[in-house]
Amino acid sequence: MTDAPAPSAVPADDAVPRVAILGAGGKMGRHAVPAVREAAGLELVAELGSADPLEAILDAGATHVLDLTVPDVSPRNAAFAVEHGLHTVIGTSGWGPERRETLAAQLAEHPGVGVLIAPNFSVGSVLASAFAAKAARFFESVELIEMHHPAKLDAPSGTAVRTAELIGQARREAGVPPSPDATERDPDGSRGAVVDGVHVHAVRLRGLEAHQEVLLGGPGEQLVVRHDAFDRGAYMPGIVLGLRTVASRPGLTYGLDGYLDLG
Template identity: 80%
Template sequence: MSAEYTPAAENDRIRVALLGASGKMGRRAVEAVTAAEDMELVAELTSTDPLERVLEAGATHVVDLTVPDASPDNVAFAVEHGLHTVVGTSGWVQQRRERLQAQLAQHPQVGVLIAPNFSVGSVLASAFAAKASRFFESVEVVELHHPAKLDAPSGTAVRTAEMIAASRAEAGVAPSPDATERDPDGARGAEVDGVRVHAVRLRGLEAHQEVLMGGPGEQLTVRHDAFDRGAYMPGVLLGLRRVAAHPGLTYGLDGYLDLD
């Protein structure tokens, strides 16, 4: 689970091309990769730069921190050219992941990590909640973000709900009880694999998530708070260091954390 590493020789460094370098996450990733002793940032691309710059720079790894409309083409380009790729862009629904898996089957040596959240703390919180949810009658997810966030529910919340649903199905737990018959305005929130997910957009927030679990006479809340984008950088670096050792598609940073 540790992100520790042995400093690499100059010619063994991970050569990183960063797509979306001018964005808020991109700028922080530029700083993190530049400071990493075992990495070399060889290209910083914005939306106006041709992807061929990645090849010209001699990159071995790509980080995609762009936008949902551009990300699939970016990743397809990287895979086609044998580049290991770490993706932090949202919008990777199951259909998109299936298309990527079909492409990866033609390039079995390439690894791709799609991480709905790079915060190690957030990933652990979701994993813990999924494990705990099988012991409670009811479970719902509340995600809270700044009002500039483009998607709802968040990718992290969707991933958390999917993990909870899988855990409860494996344990044979019945769906959460809910007697609601009328909800014309969607007050009960979205439904992801049978798990209710609620999205809050509020000035002053950054990125927060609560998983609420309830049973007779008790309630358990698993909450994670990220106050700054710096919380995501250890996960980005961990992904870059491990993606080559995990050929094919890994969905979720938990796939690299040995969480059983």
């Protein structure tokens, strides 16, 4: 696999991505519109809301789609984009294994099209998850706490699920047994959700934006890998990187880490 281009890479003039943003009026969309408009090497050609017909993407001459909508409509948007040969970057939650398998099957019929599904566009968050997964091989215990604003619709967060999956995979490959836990009774679910063998605890609190801690414990020591995003500006460099890279990565990529050379 070739190395991903640096975040500052700009496509040639004849290959400038022409971007249509779906969900342009939403919380993420309102930040993404100026970020894409101002990014060197990208051209913003359409800003669509939930009531706009998808055919407007084609009318605008878009080559790329940025989907920042809601889980109920994101699969339909992605299917439309792939069917029309448009490279797509998805920042909408709700893309579980079943939905990803369906999209991958569709992409197999359109081998030149690239799609990125990113549970988190923050480069710092992606790095924190990767570091935690590498460290988790060396510690007996691991748990995860994700903390978000109370308006967030899903729990655990997509980032937490992705982090737990990476940790679980790393520990299996290293032959690390499950974290020790003598709990026998937990009628109210105090121990949190279990994702790929990792306990995940979700906090929803006024004043927070997006925060995650991976707690790693061994005899006599603890390591905490924490990332904090204080506003949605943290996600814009990752969105731009995704749009600049997706056309060069045909097929489905899950996680922005797939576009970074993390070894």
